[in-house]
Amino acid sequence: MIRISQVMGPTVQGEGSAAGRHCLFVRTFACNLECGFCDTAYTWAVTDQKAAKTRSGHKYDRNDPAYGEKLMEPEKVLDRLMTLWDVEKRPTIIVVSGGEPMMQQQALVPLLERLHGWGNEIHIETAGTIAPTTGFDALVTQYNVSPKLANSGNARSKRYKPEALAVLRDTGKSWFKFVVTHEKDLAEVDLIVADAALPVQRVMVMPEGSDGRTNITTAQQVVDPALARGYGLSFRTHVFLWNDDPDR
Template identity: 30%
Template sequence: MSSTDLASAQTERISPVSRPIPVLEIFGPTIQGEGMVIGQKTMFVRTAGCDYRCSWCDSAFTWDGSAKDQIRQLSSEDIWSELTTIAGNRFSHVTISGGNPALLPQIGELVKLLQARGIRTAVETQGSRWQDWLLDINEVTLSPKPPSSGMTTDWQKLDEIVQRLANRTSDKAYSLKVVIFDEKDLEYAREVHKRYPEVSMYLQTGNPDVTGDVDNHVSSLLHRYEWLIDRTMELPDMNEVRVLPQLHTLVWGNKRGV
């Protein structure tokens, strides 16, 4: 067996949960700009890779190959070391982002490490994959993608994930979030809310300019937010939803690392 074949065989024998985590960014402290923990002071760990290709993705660099040279394969201890080097003791919450972190079984080791150190964790995923470590996350946001994304929802898989999260202990929270660009997206969100009426639901303004470089970026986002508020107020079946902006884009546009 050649050295190349031997290395390949050794790699294949590594348990998925023991593999390093492909990381693109570690940054903060900053605020969480979306969903159920909007405004929360947090650190971010952004992983590489996604099973979706949303047309308006604001983090396409996690899957389109444009940032492949920036991916680092890090252990959980490596990530913890970098978090504390950057922020010291100025954080008690970590958001695991992507891409889709739920592609990675090895994140379970990171979650255990963080929680052993008293750090709360949050994650957002589209609800297309299940990992057992989701049971240990303090705040899970499921964000199924609406028609404007160009993606198709696997309702059977989403049903399964919602049910598993519903069976967690009461100190663990989860919610649904749908990004809204137009009326079709709003109809999709109504369908999601009708299907899972017991799950807290958040609507978020879509961001069509993923660079955030246009002069009227903030005014455009606020106009969209006003439209979404007005439409939601008209709908009796959406009385229990919360309508949010993408807060960080109002402050920093789509600048990375904030």
């Protein structure tokens, strides 16, 4: 069984090196981090204690039929994907996101095997704290790794796992995306890039913000210092198009 929050699409990948590409999203339930700025807190902020970690303080309903936790067989997830797009005949990108999908690698393998076998690209969105197993990695086309900074509100010991980052880096399939709220965050990005020996040409910074105006303002602040370091810039494309609509 896979712990699922949402299966949706077609939409565009909003962030990172694949931004703008046609895709479907499989959003898994549960996360091992608690980021204050999380835009999918409905996948984990279902207790008072966890809700207190979010910026809004909002507690979500685990049993909410739209965004709450559903225990689904891989076949059921596949059926749902097939109602959205014919993934067998017209392959696309299947973005497996969360929450933290790497918590459920074993359960995801049967689903990914079918999708991969039909020619779909499999992109995994992860915070980079859990290394992939060999069997899981064999099915993955690209990892979009977003290591979290102090601005996320997580303790460093929880959010920074250099040994997991090293495995992800060495797959040769990872892009690294850091959420920044201010230019000063770039110094922390530099430390992680150096310490974890991340390939600079695969590092992007992405302004935090659940509305287009905030996204642009922060981007204007960070773009030049990011470029001077060799980093790229990612917007959150979907917030320009649909604000923070969880169904897009």
